[in-house]
Amino acid sequence: MNDLTQAWIDFWNGDLTLADEIVHDDFIWHVAPLTGGPSQDHTGRAQLVEWVRGSHETMPGLKFTVQVGPISQDPFHVLRWFAEAGQVSFHGTDILRVEDGKIAEYWLNADGLWAAQQLGLIPS
Numbered sequence: 001m002n003d004l005t006q007a008w009i010d011f012w013n014g015d016l017t018l019a020d021e022i023v024h025d026d027f028i029w030h031v032a033p034l035t036g037g038p039s040q041d042h043t044g045r046a047q048l049v050e051w052v053r054g055s056h057e058t059m060p061g062l063k064f065t066v067q068v069g070p071i072s073q074d075p076f077h078v079l080r081w082f083a084e085a086g087q088v089s090f091h092g093t094d095i096l097r098v099e100d101g102k103i104a105e106y107w108l109n110a111d112g113l114w115a116a117q118q119l120g121l122i123p124s
Contacts, residue, residue: 005070005077008096008103012064014056019049024104031108058119059085067091075099083115090115 004022011018023045032039042048056062061084068080077096083089092110096103117124 002070002072002077004098004101004103005066005079005096008094009064009066009079009081012052014052014062016049016053019045022103023048024099024102027104027106029106029108031110032112059088061085088115088118090118 007018007022011022025045026043027045027048028041028043029048030039030041042051063085064081064083066079066081070077070079072078075098077098079094079096080091081094082091090111092108095107095109097105099105113122116122
């Protein structure tokens with residue numbers, strides 16, 4: 001795994017101090033809402049940090065491990081991961097576009113519905 005993708009996983013594992021180092025100033029990400037619906041676009045490093053912080057508050061002990069990748073074809077890197085937090089577990093795939101040595105764009109494909117059901121946010 002290269003330094004940038006390892007730092008991305010470390011960031012998602014709670015090292016929020018990495019954001020300025022690895023996330024581009026003009027960062028944008030694309031993700032479907034946790035409880036379903038069409039993909040939504042979000043912008044900004046600070047908003048990403050708050051999303052990750054909130055994920056760790058909602059799921060104490062949240063830990064991501066890479067199962068596949070990174071698969072790289074510049075400027076893109078793809079990671080298949082597994083996340084666990086207590087009795088909650090789910091999988092996902094990140095597609096990262098790198099610009100100027102930082103992550104400029106991010107597409108998330110995760111089994112958020114399964115995570116939301118395990119958290120009791122929506123019925124099974």
